[in-house]
Amino acid sequence: MKKNILLLLLMILSISLIACDPVIYCFKYNPRNDEIVSIELISYTPDEYAVTESTEDMLDFDSDKMEILEVLDTTENENFISDFSKIEFFQEGFPHLNTPKGIGVKINYENGDFVVVTISFLDDDSDGGDAILYNSEGVFLEYYGGIPRIPSFVNLINKYFEAQTD
DSSP states (O other): OHHHHHHHHHHHHHHHHHHTOOOEEEGGGOGGGGGEEEEEEEEEOOSOOOEESOGGGOOOOOGGGEEEEEEOOGGGHHHHHHHHTTOEEEOSSSOEESSOOEEEEEEEETTSOEEEEEEEEOTTSOEEEEEEEEOTTOOEEEEEEEOSOHHHHHHHHHHHOSSOOO
């Protein structure tokens, strides 16, 4: 009887530990990495934003709210993506902004689609970062996830762009 109870407890513990793992997205598996035409350091300042856990609340990209700070030399694109591919993004179950906000990178593809990855410094001194895919018209397509380790993304920006961020 004790063995059965112990076995049941071990099974419940195993299931609960496995069920808590977040879904992770890595750009190293993105089949579009060969389609990148340019990478830009940008600042994006939306009029309004909200914290959400749903992709249904995502806003489209407004290019009038974006300022291009610097364009990465195209000879560095492959190196940047190689380093960028080491960053993991949590896809589900975590609150995120419904639009980019702050400093980040814009990765442009041949067909006009683009990914925006920004570092968001919010009013309550918390920060976060999100990777979001848009089509050439700025219409939201996919939420790749949030950055759980902001310093690694900041270090990447500071390594490849002359404009530095904290």
